[in-house]
Amino acid sequence: MSEVQVLLEPQYTVKIEQNLLERVQVPHARVALIADETAAKYHLTKLVASLEAGGSSVKVFTVPSGEACKNLDVFAKLLSSLALEGLTRDAAIVALGGGATSDLAGYVAASYLRGIAFYVCPTTLLAMVDASVGGKTGVNLIEGKNLVGAFHQPKGVFASLETLSTLPERTFREGAAEAFKHGLIANPALMQPILEPGFNAESSNLETFLKAVIQVKADVVAIDPFEKHQRAFLNYGHTLAHALEAVTVHKLPHGEAVGYGMHYAAIVGKILGYEDVTGHTKAFLNYQQPSKLPNLGFGDVEPFMARDKKADSEGVRFVMLHEIAKPNLERVRREVLLEAWDEFKILF
């Protein structure tokens, strides 16, 4: 087993290992297990068995897979269900599924009775390397992605590696975007393994690789839990990504949107005279093979970029790489964004 400590108050541990779901136990008499349909199909029985073996009484709530669960309607229904079950402040929520599921479940945990304990069992690469660590929880509005939520740290994260093999390779490649991003903004050594032939859910070095990727996130989050400064760097590529997700009504999955978004950010950086990382982001897109984008104009994405959470009253701010692993949050002029859009559009 590998472990990453997230050094917050209170500290928590991300455990990474094959077949960890068979040993997940939590110190709570009552557990509400919020599982997405896909993860439930493969993993629910064994997770419930291990929680019950640990002495917890478990009530299961199944939600649609992916972004379809991540809205205020599902949020409201879950809260009412928890209340009808009579769950009290000493109960816990355990999330089983992808990043959307843990974002939703974490926000429910943050909100029910003004906050109860929360654990995550991520079943996608994206959730393992990004969503389940750091306490960002929330849901989408029609007006934009992740516009509502709370910071609510989990008490523990259980990344059970065999779950990755139950999903299409496309889902694995989707999640690789966040791992590649951690490489770009903080640890360049993490980029190459992703681009090597045969990198997939069965790769023999996956546990060690994921430990290093998750360490990047844990380090940033420990320095800046509430995104006052450095934590925003984890949003590299996300300003356009969130806009692409919103404008396609989440038909484009988050990790693919981030793949595109990193490449767009790289083009913006090149125009501004920073280190040209477009070769790397293009290589990543070649590996990822994301869905084709619809025929969008800059005017389609601009209103969503303006509502990005990094914006302030003076305008949109982008994470830029002055060099690889030297990120910075800065305002970018609209002409530059437009010029970058023209170059970005040619490629797809």
Added chain:
Amino acid sequence: MSEVQVLLEPQYTVKIEQNLLERVQVPHARVALIADETAAKYHLTKLVASLEAGGSSVKVFTVPSGEACKNLDVFAKLLSSLALEGLTRDAAIVALGGGATSDLAGYVAASYLRGIAFYVCPTTLLAMVDASVGGKTGVNLIEGKNLVGAFHQPKGVFASLETLSTLPERTFREGAAEAFKHGLIANPALMQPILEPGFNAESSNLETFLKAVIQVKADVVAIDPFEKHQRAFLNYGHTLAHALEAVTVHKLPHGEAVGYGMHYAAIVGKILGYEDVTGHTKAFLNYQQPSKLPNLGFGDVEPFMARDKKADSEGVRFVMLHEIAKPNLERVRREVLLEAWDEFKILF
């Protein structure tokens, strides 16, 4: 002007004075002003004028008065409206109205973009002495009162005393329940002024009195902001009160429910052999003259008491006064609750 400092990180100030609304200014370029209909009718123009004079651009959102606004539907609509307005993280929400309005507006502020700045202009006695101080925000579920929410401290509270005179005296007497409760649990000298003939919104000593009442809450909140221990004492009388509100679908106003709830808690305490404070709680009800209760049985309120936030997996917990100003949080046996209910019922 009187001021109470709430010694949290960051610290904030509760200002108490006549005609304070004419001087409310906040350091934010953009403000979303969430006002209840009643407060808007009397006070909106002057508050908008003072915010604008301070350099803020103000967008007004009006919500129904009282608990009618305090649900996830209104919450969701406000969040979408803020997103459509393009409000960014440096914007602020200002609440104008009663406790339900500030609870809702504070929860919107806690949730939008995972948290933006929040200011309160309470216009009812209840909001001034209780709801607007301490950062408890949230909404109700059909399943029970205040079951969803967040801790989100305001950056400032402006209690403008002339607003109290625009409301029915019944609303003033309603809010007096929370002031009386602060007396019972922490500062007995605060009880007598309320019971003196002619205590109302025009009382000459009101500013000084409110300062002392708010100081009780500020002291408790500073010691225990997240209700791990002492803060629960502020819930004296609230276990039955929340149940009465839920079972009457909020026809019984919060302060009147607290009036009844304190008396019920006092009867429970008397049965348990603690100092008999039923004389005080009965005197308060004589002053308050709350609405008549419907013909409820213990079975009607028990399920709602079981969902009280102070409950844990072993059962419901009540705040009990071992003596005046000596509160304690403890489990109470069902037989005692039933016996107390029989005595409580006779009186109404």
